Amino acid sequence: MKITITPCILFLWLFAASCHFEENRRLKEALSLAGDNRSELEKILAHYADDPEKSKAARFLVENMPGHSGVTTADIKKLQPFYLQHAAISEKHNWERTSVWEKEIDEWWKMHKGEIFFPRMQQDIRTVRAEWLINEIDRSFKAWKENAYTRDMALDDFCRYILPYRFMERICMDNCRDVFYKRHAGWFGDRKKDFRDVTDSLNLLYKEVMHSNWAAASMPVYDVATFEQIKRGLCSDRAWFNCLLLSSLGMASSIDMVPSWGNRSGGHTWNSLVIDGETYPFEPFWDEDRWKYKRIYNNECFDLLWGKSRLPKVFRLSFEWNSDGPLEDRKADGNDVPALFRTPFLRDVSDQYFRTTDVHIEITEEKPEDARYCYLCVFGIPDWIPVQWGKIERDGSVTFKKMGRDIVYAPMFYENGKLLPAAPAFLLNRKGECEAIGCNGKRTEINIHTYTSFFDVKDVLKIKRDISGSILVASNDPEFETADTLYCITDSLDVWENEWHFPNAKKYRYVRLIPARDTIALCEISFYEKGFELPIRDIRIAVEGETLVEGETPDALIDGFSATGWKGKLKKGESILFDLGKERDIGKCFLAPYTPPYFPPEQDIELCYWDNRWVAFDTRENNGSLHLKFDGVPEGTLYRTRIKGYKDRIFMYKNGEIRWF
Template sequence: MIYILFFVLCIFYSCNSQNNSIIFSTKKAKSNRNESEKIIKHYESDEQKLAAAKFLIQHMAFHYNKNNSNEVNLQDLYDKHAAISEKYNWMKTPLPWRQEIDSLEKAYAHQIAAFSFLDYKSDIETIKSEWLIKQIDLAFEAWQNNIYTREYPFEMFCEFILPYRFKEGIILEDSKEMFYKRHHTIFKDSVGASFIQRIDSILYYYKDIRYNFFAGDRIPINSVKTFEQIKYGQCGDRSWFNSLVLASSGIASSIDFAPSQGNRNNSHTWNAIITPSQTIPFEPFWDEDRWKYKIMYNNKTTDRKWGKLRFAKVYRNTFSINKTGPLFDPNISKEDIPNLFKNPRIKDVSNEYFDTTNVNILIPKGIKEVPSYAYLCVYNHEKWEPIQWGKIVNRNVTFIGMGRDVVYLPAFYLNGNILPIGNPFYISPTGEKHIFSISNQTQDIYVRSPGFFRDPKDRLQIINPLLNTHIIGINDLEGIVDTLYTITDHSDLWENIINIQSRNKYNSIELQIPSVLLLFVTSRCTLKKQKNKNKSVT
């Protein structure tokens, strides 16, 4: 339902200027139109606040809350959720806790379903002028009193500090005022601590709000009050919470996400601090290493805790509408648009995280009917998922800013179906495109399925005993003993390809661990000859 509403609204919105967009939004307000007019009149004598009010009003038709006229009450569910956690002393998701939370979710399945089927109603139809005026004044006060951000451009303020909501469907309360009273004095001066350290003090304040490991993940979190009560949620839940908290103190932060990872069956959502010169991502839940994610997400490194992360795309949730893509093309049917691109409030920010490559595709001559758009897909959750769109011009299409070290499939998307238009290909770490050839012949293949460590601490228990382990090449007949490699804390737990410069021949390979000696004969290691006659060990 909400996608249909977006699709219809976007067609009308796409050709409008700002003033026309405000007129469009006020018309969409119906009986609530006079509230928007009151706001504009209230700020007639304040040019900057009037511009901020117009920014909000012109986009409010695209933001929604739940129309809970049926009064679906989930408070009893939340009370029982908190009681279970209290019984386990708010420990970090022990197995019995997860089992009880899942049972609670099943017991309230009817109420949860009823809440999920509630209609959406746009903010422009429901928000009252008095409440929004209060939010605008509070945002300006937080911005102007923050010594670190008060010189930020007005456009940045409007996108990241001014908004009254950072997630659709959340109950609009006076939570920004509550957060402002809690934290705003932290940023009144710069004495004694850095900007990031002051942000840390806020994040640490909410360290007891934890990731739920999917226990009861269908239980809706519909307000700040609920989230602070049950204290468990998903990455997306904590991300909107963080953005609301930080904006309340005049800090510009974003909610960024990778809808489909390039090398894992997963998506991910996180936060980033936005400054005029840089993007500083951090893990939404409290993490002692939360500021390392700029490096983790650069599509080059392998993290000792989380392993190898490769993103095809990173998008950013925005309050404003981004009038690009098939959603704003009046000639495209909504059935021919992937769900990701039915959201008009996302912006591609991949180049803020990693080096990208523009990919050009020529539509094969054998394809007679060519639609207006093509998509690049990554393989995720056992299917190909569209991750970027491209406009087809004269049978050519360019996909802008693709992540490297990722495999892609070019395809059409018609009536909800993926239709491949070429072979899969790999974009190398240096940006080269390598197409996978298709053969009618069959052959035996070796499939390696590495185990999965849910808790990063488990990974550390594996890698730590191996630190400073030497890989030794031995030739007993010639009395040769060479140190070929030393394992460091940057080694990958899944696979390491080690290039060996030695030209000597070995009949065995030893791993000399600091506490014990393990012997692996050559049948246990793979020695591959390279063109330069060097060797690599896998």
Template sequence: MRKISISRITLLLAIFLIACTSPGNLRLEQALQWAGDNRDELEKVLTHYADTPEKLAAARFLIMNMPYHFSQEEYFISSKGEKYRPDISKFCDNKAVESHCNSLTRYGYRINREKVYDISSLDCNFLIDNIELAFEVWQKPWAKNISFDDFCKYILPYRAQTEMPSNLRKEMKERFVPILDSAKVQTPLEACCVLNEHLKGIMKYGHTGLPFYPTIDETYHSGISQCEGLCNLGTFIMRACGIPVTVEQTTWTKMDLGHSWCVVLDNGKFYSFGPGEDQPDIHARSFSEVRHRRPAKVYRSRFDPDFSIMDRKDDGYVTTLKSPLIYDVTNEYLDKTTSIKVSVDKNNRKKGKSNQVYLCTYNHYEWCPIAIGHRKDTVCYFENVVGDNIFIVADSPDGSKLRNITTPFYTDKDGNIRKFIPLKEHKQTFTLNKRKKKPDQVHTLYFWDTEKDRFTPLEYVSSTDTTQTYDQIPANALLWFTIPERIVNQRIFFIENDSIKTY
């Protein structure tokens, strides 16, 4: 899952006090001030729509919210300062792209990354074209009943996440709207299903070989990207056709990394789908029915920030969870959520400067925060979490890094807690299977040592080509069996009734 950059969070926090208290006119003026030299371009848009109130309101909506959005621009740069980004559509496969990128590095090219903020870079022609095209498709049968508020939030925006703005909206409209016209669809959900079925033939999940964040144009012309690129393109195409869509995301709790997908709004309800993949009628069920895909928390992206979620007594720790551009929608999915109440360990009861606490899951070699809760005295509280997962709770007394304040614990579907406090005086014997494709690599079993607040290795007593046996495993311990190679899904687990419970 993409993480919002520190600079972006810093910007949002810096303008929080201004934006959260400013009515529309003041927010618009503040945005124009942020535009700097680009102010004239934005004022041209407002002047252009001075006599068309509805389009003027749409233009104001975009401009007021542009300060919170940017493009993540990435490219190779030569020793002479020449910019270059490979056209992946001209390569036979991702291996060829990867080989080409590696050769560039050998010849002295380096990767340059910069953030280009919308408020200071988008011109009047781009914004006017975007507004006109959005209003045209709003008149379509499947879109005409969408409220102006929902139109502004889910059809009008020109971006989904941090992709570079694309000029393909007109081309998308002209290519895909006729498909919906001929299908005679009448609702956003029907339109989404018809169009998404068509997208299955032109886009698919895969690695591009580029070490860059994907652009709309790259994904469109190559037809290949990972979940973020597919979501960005899928959202762009759907909006270009008058279908109200946005992106959702999760950090996995039973797998490493995370995932993004889309939702379509129909008659006040959102329906999840995978762009070019799962349709709305099966997408949410596929999450619920497959154990390792059940998200513990789900967050929906929004173009207009909600500053009410920001805590004035913030501890200063920077995390995407504090972004006013996402909000918690876990309750909208099929698995029942629960409340978690867990006590702070005795040796960590010294409170930081804030009552903010973080629910963390072990994901790709570290404890990653997936939810923000609050602490009252010595108890931490979290709402709307899907159970049957292992977590740890942290706080941030200095605002720069997290400090674990509980032991790892398992919570069941009803919120009942089982803490993993190793019983070092009670030893277990257990034989573990090595990874099938990597039996020759060194395998190490670790247990979470609550006294040291880290995973501590154990010595095995015997080893074969396929197994390793240990006889000093502390009872009630959280375990981790790994190889040195940094790969995904070396998951934590515990032993119960002589069987492994993996998370």
């Protein structure tokens, strides 16, 4: 018989052989790194030699074990005195997170944190014992097959989301998953129920384990027992707690995170369930609306209380080694890799949350010697933060994969811990198009009244209350005997910028803003004719009311600056009339709610602009002004109001309107 080997079959053979070789190589490398612990790992592999599924699972854990590490139970015992003191303070306050509790916990932590013992991490590959890991594997398989929602999932997914004994570094390897299993075995046994409701009913049992409100936020928590003891921690703490809890019951769970927001300071960590290949993210701590992240993390919508959340990337913490990126490039200097990418245990899952764009740029600045990678950055604390890498091609171009939209980015080199501009900053707009940002040679006037776009929830509610419920109506009759409704303003407001498009076919000369209550507060309202990029400027305003903030006037509502505004009390039945001068085809309206002016007292206020570096334009002393005006500022670029000790945000400025990023 003559056997013909086609190119396709030959390719498949070679591919399978290469995969087998790669698996053997990784296993041999892991065993070689185990040192004196090698015999323990070999016991595990031998134990499952006759069970193909569990053998594959054991190999998965051993092959991916290098790089993982944590503390020991002996280390945690040494920390117990601190945890007991923490719990005692909370117990004194009946476990309520009041401002008094926060102050006392913070003061205690400042006094004692210098005494705390920070243990040295122990490598899993050198410390894991055969008996312990065999128990972990067997219990994981048992819980998996008992779980009605995951029992039919692929073995590879089981290995990624249920099998791992570790979901975050530094956490102690103990028997916590056995404890969870004994407490809640069979919890996910009825597929007729919505798995989200079942998950909520389980997490409700741990409702008292709350966020620390940043009190003693740097105090380490290394194990489940301690977390249940002190009942306070950060989002990242509750995330690994939830994964250990859920995976012990056979639920496929993960930790997802945004390394740095694209429109505010800091980042966030949360949990996801993976059911039938779909990601279901949820708030790690108990919340009445825990499953909202797919809704508010899509880079298009916003939360009614927290406003817009713009995510440049979402990464999933994994037990599995990810061989992609600068860390795996042997020609790349490790000192030239940002901290985020110095771990192999990240998977990019951005496209499971929002529409993404592959961004291709040309490097315009001089490249550091031996630089092989470029990094895309967002503005964070204290400046630009790398969130994605791209390999520099021979032609000097770079592609950054799967980037979030409606965010300002700056391409940077990273050399010896410092970021260096690689190309001009740009806005990746909502359509996925890159809009260049840079000084255009012109000068402009900039008005500002605060240094950041972020408000506390209580402030957001107040800002919305001052305008929500109001109605915009239009007419050509100054007495409004007949009128058409243009827009009803609800609490679905962004606190900084709102743009409403009107499909009406009629032209109008007059617009009335009918308030929902006798007080009204607004920073700016602008009307645009269809087809025009600039707002209508020759508008007259008529309103009868009492000004509530000294120095403000109603004319500020139409002065073309969103940094100025008016807060007033109207006479009963009164409204605000806008005379557009003639009948106009109104295409859209821009509205900025009233955001209170604020600059920290007795602080210098420095306006800076971006010209491939931050350039100080002018510094003013806070003299109690409601807003500050800067003349002759370079136009078309990014700006920030820098104040020592405060977390400012960047913004763009067009037609007098501030747009925060």
